[in-house]
Amino acid sequence: MSAATKDKLLEGALRTLVEQGIAKASARTIAATAGVGQGLIFYHFGSVDELLAAACRYGAEQRVDRYRDRLAALGSLAELVEFARAMHAEEREAGHVAMLGQLLAAGQTSPALAAATAAGLGLWIEELEEVLTRLLAATPLDGFADPAGLARATAASFVGIELYEAVDPQGAGSAFDALEQLAGLAAVLEGLGPLSQRAVRHGLRRGTRG
Amino acid sequence: MSAATKDKLLEGALRTLVEQGIAKASARTIAATAGVGQGLIFYHFGSVDELLAAACRYGAEQRVDRYRDRLAALGSLAELVEFARAMHAEEREAGHVAMLGQLLAAGQTSPALAAATAAGLGLWIEELEEVLTRLLAATPLDGFADPAGLARATAASFVGIELYEAVDPQGAGSAFDALEQLAGLAAVLEGLGPLSQRAVRHGLRRGTRG
DNA sequence: CCCCTTTTTGAGCGATCGCTCAATCCGGAC
DNA sequence: GTCCGGATTGAGCGATCGCTCAAAAAGGGG
Numbered sequence: 001m002s003a004a005t006k007d008k009l010l011e012g013a014l015r016t017l018v019e020q021g022i023a024k025a026s027a028r029t030i031a032a033t034a035g036v037g038q039g040l041i042f043y044h045f046g047s048v049d050e051l052l053a054a055a056c057r058y059g060a061e062q063r064v065d066r067y068r069d070r071l072a073a074l075g076s077l078a079e080l081v082e083f084a085r086a087m088h089a090e091e092r093e094a095g096h097v098a099m100l101g102q103l104l105a106a107g108q109t110s111p112a113l114a115a116a117t118a119a120g121l122g123l124w125i126e127e128l129e130e131v132l133t134r135l136l137a138a139t140p141l142d143g144f145a146d147p148a149g150l151a152r153a154t155a156a157s158f159v160g161i162e163l164y165e166a167v168d169p170q171g172a173g174s175a176f177d178a179l180e181q182l183a184g185l186a187a188v189l190e191g192l193g194p195l196s197q198r199a200v201r202h203g204l205r206r207g208t209r210g
Numbered sequence: 211m212s213a214a215t216k217d218k219l220l221e222g223a224l225r226t227l228v229e230q231g232i233a234k235a236s237a238r239t240i241a242a243t244a245g246v247g248q249g250l251i252f253y254h255f256g257s258v259d260e261l262l263a264a265a266c267r268y269g270a271e272q273r274v275d276r277y278r279d280r281l282a283a284l285g286s287l288a289e290l291v292e293f294a295r296a297m298h299a300e301e302r303e304a305g306h307v308a309m310l311g312q313l314l315a316a317g318q319t320s321p322a323l324a325a326a327t328a329a330g331l332g333l334w335i336e337e338l339e340e341v342l343t344r345l346l347a348a349t350p351l352d353g354f355a356d357p358a359g360l361a362r363a364t365a366a367s368f369v370g371i372e373l374y375e376a377v378d379p380q381g382a383g384s385a386f387d388a389l390e391q392l393a394g395l396a397a398v399l400e401g402l403g404p405l406s407q408r409a410v411r412h413g414l415r416r417g418t419r420g
Numbered sequence: 421c422c423c424c425t426t427t428t429t430g431a432g433c434g435a436t437c438g439c440t441c442a443a444t445c446c447g448g449a450c
Numbered sequence: 451g452t453c454c455g456g457a458t459t460g461a462g463c464g465a466t467c468g469c470t471c472a473a474a475a476a477g478g479g480g
Contacts, residue, residue, distance in 0.1 A: 002457070027438060036457040044441060049438095093460095153371075157363075160370025212427070215458095236467060247429040252469060254427095 006044050008034045013055035018095045024050060053116035056100070059118035063096045064127050071131045080135060084158070097124075097162045121159055128155035216254050218244045223265035228305045233312060235262060263326035266313055270330035273306045274337055281341045290345060307334075307372045331369055338365035339403070 012034025016025045027048050031038035045051040067087060074080050091097050100120050132151035228237045229310050243246035255261040277297060284290050301307050312326040352386025416418035 004458080026436075028436085038438095039440085039459060040457080047438075153367075156371050157367035160373055161366050163370060163373050215427080236466080238466085248468095249470085250427080251431060257468075 010058045014059045017099045049110045053112040056120050060123045064123050123154045142146050158193040220268045224269045229308045259320045263322040266326040274333050282385045335365045
């Protein structure tokens with residue numbers, strides 16, 4: 001029964017975090033949500049923090065798995081923008097990124113939680129970064145921008161803004177706006193073709209003075 | 211003595227948040243840090259949450275004020291990138307953005323805190339957005355990218371990544387990488403000059419298929 | 421000096437927290 | 451059926467939480 005009980009606790013912890021927030025994610029609440037005695041949390045996970053950290057990892061993998069196939073199938077930045085809109089909507093509904101935002105705070109006082117939160121956010125970034133790097137490599141960015149650097153910055157931007165929007169839905173910008181600008185840029189550079197190569201080198205020689 | 215005591219409490223709350231984290235920001239701890247009795251928190255602010263929210267606003271204004279003059283004096287995107295590096299380093303040391311990251315979580319269960327956190331983050335974004343819009347307006351971006359949209363997305367990216375890095379200092383990217391890419395792009399477009407106008411329109415007609 | 425208001429204190433209330441532990445349950449080996 | 455060891459339960463401990471409140475202190479006008 002051990003494995004099944006662990007799963008019950010993970011599901012219960014995840015549901016509690018997403019639906020009621022970390023402030024209500026006490027041993028008693030989680031155990032009640034999972035439908036087991038609270039003592040089991042300490043028997044199986046040692047502490048509430050450890051359970052929350054495990055639930056964080058469990059949840060992040062679960063969410064990213066939902067998208068892995070779709071991400072791999074993307075063939076252009078334009079498709080990525082479209083996909084990002086859908087993912088944004090789905091995640092807002094699922095509330096998982098908001099949950100990570102909450103754990104972000106709690107992690108400041110719990111090493112285990114901090115590590116798990118960073119790992120959870122890292123999963124998202126890695127996945128997006130991989131796709132972005134692949135797609136950017138196919139566009140003529142070379143010469144003025146490093147595709148890998150641009151991909152990393154964009155992926156981190158996306159996750160960062162998702163975090164921000166978890167607090168303020170009416171916030172200053174939306175994550176896929178950044179992706180959209182990137183896609184627009186890519187389209188332009190593709191249109192420029194070989195011209196861009198010379199112009200880029202010219203521009204770079206002039207430095208970044210303006 | 212009322213005003214002076216309120217200031218003591220605000221400073222004490224801010225110091226407690228930055229140095230010890232929100233988990234330790236209890237009425238007793240804050241009062242001890244401020245050097246007053248804990249009852250004063252409820253006498254002057256009504257509740258701990260209200261005090262924390264006020265301290266959040268107070269801290270955000272204090273930090274942004276530090277940069278306002280320097281931001282207004284910026285004349286190019288390249289200078290902005292340089293400035294962003296400095297601000298990034300200063301803020302990491304001050305720990306204020308990290309503090310906002312912590313409040314982000316607590317805000318999920320306290321409307322007052324949520325509003326104050328959003329307002330605090332909003333201050334940063336507004337300030338950066340204003341400067342970016344001004345600087346981008348001076349570059350030949352027109353035709354393929356909306357300067358205001360690009361500014362908003364970039365400002366939000368910056369703050370979002372700062373938040374993310376508050377959790378994971380070894381994280382996936384740094385905030386000013388995004389700004390640097392933007393500055394590089396601006397330099398290129400400036401170098402292209404009038405050429406870019408035609409090429410851009412050509413690129414846009416082709417859509418975002420690649 | 422007294423008197424009244426505003427400000428300040430800290431003990432204490434009820435609630436909740438993470439966690440322990442003695443007791444109980446239960447499935448499988450014999 | 452007997453027994454045993456892992457799995458499970460929930461009462462309870464000590465600590466901390468936000469907050470209240472009676473009492474003390476401080477300040478200022480008469």
